[in-house]
Amino acid sequence: MVDQPIKTIAIIGGGITGLASAYYLQKRLKQEGLPHEVLLIEADPRLGGKIKTTVKDGFIIERGPESFPAQNSHVVRLAREVGMEEQLVSMKDGGLSVLVRETLYPLPKGTLIGIPMQLAPFLRTQSISLFGKLRAVADLILPRSKEKKDQSFGGFIRRRLGDEVFENLTEPVLSNIVAGDLDGISLISTFPDFYETQQKHRSLIMGLKKNTASKEHSTTRSDQQTFKAGMESFIQAIEGKLAPETFLKGVRVREIDKVNDEYVIQLNNNSTVHAASVIVATPHQASYNMFANYPYFDMLREMSAISVATISLAFDEDAFNVELVGSGFVVSRNSDYTVTCCSYTHKKWPHMTPAGKILLRCYIGRSGDETVVDLSDEEIIRIVLDDLNKTMSITKEPDFALISRWKKTMPQYTVGHKEKVEQLKKSIRTELPGVFLAGSSYDGFSLPDCIGQSEKVVKEVFDFIQQVDATPIKTVSVH
Ligand SMILES: Cc1cc2nc3c(=O)[nH]c(=O)nc-3n(C[C@H](O)[C@H](O)[C@H](O)COP(=O)(O)OP(=O)(O)OC[C@H]3O[C@@H](n4cnc5c(N)ncnc54)[C@H](O)[C@@H]3O)c2cc1C
Incomplete structure (x- = not known):
């Protein structure tokens, strides 16, 4: 323990970006012998953001991200750090097909x-x-x-x-x-x-x-990996490495303001948190709302995002008259389909499906065709089954179907995105020093990209707190 003022470093958002930032920040604070407090504020009672796994009837069903590239991956490094290396499992790649008009190639x-x-x-x-x-x-x-x-x-x-x-x-x-x-x-x-x-x-x-x-990169997709018990087990492992008091869950940040040398974070339970530095790891729409009083954040208001939904369908093996070849298919726009792709999950990840069962995961929703995501569950399931039946003969209804709607969640990096993000970060460095943006809205949306941003932002926070002699905020013990 070092005799110096204790600062609070707040992280907003407990998706993979915020959580990885909390892990690396805590680790570095320990290494440097600094007593500062890390506080992660997450609106949901659950951590993980888009990473969400459902275990049902022996199936492991990913509602959001499913996998990540094994090579040179920030994910693998973090998995090793939190003791999850043994849990990594590689995809069985049976080859992907592309559906053009009504034919699979x-x-x-x-x-x-x-x-x-x-x-x-x-x-x-x-x-x-x-x-x-x-x-x-x-x-x-x-x-x-x-x-x-x-x-x-x-x-x-x-x-x-x-x-x-x-x-x-x-x-x-x-x-x-x-x-x-x-x-x-x-x-x-x-x-x-x-x-x-x-x-x-x-x-x-x-x-x-x-x-x-x-x-020496593989040009196939077989270098994808996931976690045996599902992606959410990774979130739980990271959370388990952090002290419980690191988290403020089920509380939404409304607004962040700079007051003298600190940041005042207004929460929706009418309390406030004072922090010397803030990592904002929320989707851009939420980040914009927190800083709506600062005109240079307008870029985030203007940034668009697409809605998608994933539909996981569980079947008995004998529901299919034909053998499913390969590990799934993607759909060309030159086809009269609503489904944009379909993974044969039971073939890609056999451990996720009980014996004798088939698990398909389809996507709907893309630019120009997002309204389908707002249809009822029954309508979506019917549309998806009708689409699937154009290339495969399904003779029985699914045992169950799980739909996950992700509304306005796929950030669109339009032409000029990088420059606009750099400009925003430059304004923040000058006007709001100590505030840092990270996550899927900025420098890449894959899981490795998000964790890579966490690693980078933690270095930036350290550079910042070493430069600034901030006023002590409160005294708490660090675990
Ligand atoms: C369907 C789908 C499939 C995907 N598949 C893959 C894949 O296979 N591989 C891959 O690499 N990537 C995939 N991605 C992308 C990847 O999952 C995301 O880019 C990544 O998980 C984003 O993480 P994040 O922490 O930046 O944001 P999020 O996961 O969105 O986390 C942000 C968190 O901030 C919280 N929050 C929001 N507002 C507030 C507030 N005001 N106060 C406090 N907290 C707040 C939210 O509740 C949330 O928990 C997929 C994405 C989707 C939607």
Whole structure:
């Protein structure tokens, strides 16, 4: 214990970003022998945010995120820290198909998010016409993109590989990750590597191929991992490493104001918390509301988000007349489907399904087609079953169906997003020093991106508290 003023460092939001920040902050405080208090304020009585697992009748059902890449992952590092390494389990990849119009085609081997890197399997696929293939191969001779600024991801892929590859391969594969309008989203904020690769190698196809070979990255999806008992077990493990008094659950932050050298956090139970530094790890709409008095936060009000829903359907094995091939399919917009993708969970993650059962997880909702998320459970289940029955013959009703609606939760990084976020953070550094933003609305929305932001923001908090000689707030013991 060091004899110095104790400061409160508040974290708003107990999703993976806030929780990982709390873990790394507490760890660093202990390492440095600093007595400061970490207080995480979460509106919900439960931690985890979008990470939510339901265990029902022997099924493990993910309501939100399901997995993350195993290699170079911030998730794996944190899992190791909290003793969850043994619980990691790898996906069994049976191959993904793409549904174009009414037909399922296996995704050609050697594609990276729907971008061909091996020409032979790409030239053999029937999901792309001969003209579409020739147009894509033109990438090998097209000059470098002259665009130096940010640009639309869709525009970039369409220019390099043509409309058909974009619409029937790239966009469907990304549809359940981004959910938005890929023609409107930012290349630099979502796939900066693609821009750099193409600038370096001229051809996107050849560049990705060389990168993948040199990094020894797998080009399949089999390097995905999850936790044996479900994603929420990871949240519980992180929570278990922190003292119970770290958390203020079931309390919503209404407003944050700078008063002299500290931040006054107004809560919806009419109490206040005073903090020397605040990590704001809530979705951008909530963060905007907390700082609505500060005009430079307007960027967050203007930022859009898409609604999606996941529908998990549990069946008896004999409900299907045909064998389900591979591990699922994604749907091209050129198909008359509401479902945007469907995972054969029982094949990808056998441990999540009891013997003799089948578990499918479908997504609905994407840019231009979000209202479907607001339909009743019965309507959604009927639409999904009708869609599935176009390619597979289901002879029995599901044992049960679980719908999770995620309204306005998929943040859209439109062109210019990175610059706008940098500008906002710059204004905050000047006007609200000690306040830091992190999470899925800013620098990447995957779980590794969110935890990566937590690691970064904890360093920034430390730099800040070391620089500032803040007034003592209160004296409490640190665990
Ligand atoms: C259906 C779905 C599937 C996904 N699949 C994957 C996947 O397979 N792999 C992957 O890597 N990523 C996936 N993602 C993305 C990933 O899950 C999210 O980007 C990530 O979980 C966001 O974490 P977060 O902590 O930034 O935000 P959140 O999880 O949204 O947490 C924010 C927290 O802030 C709290 N909060 C909000 N307002 C207030 C307030 N005023 N006061 C106090 N607390 C407040 C909320 O209650 C919430 O707990 C998926 C997302 C969805 C929706």
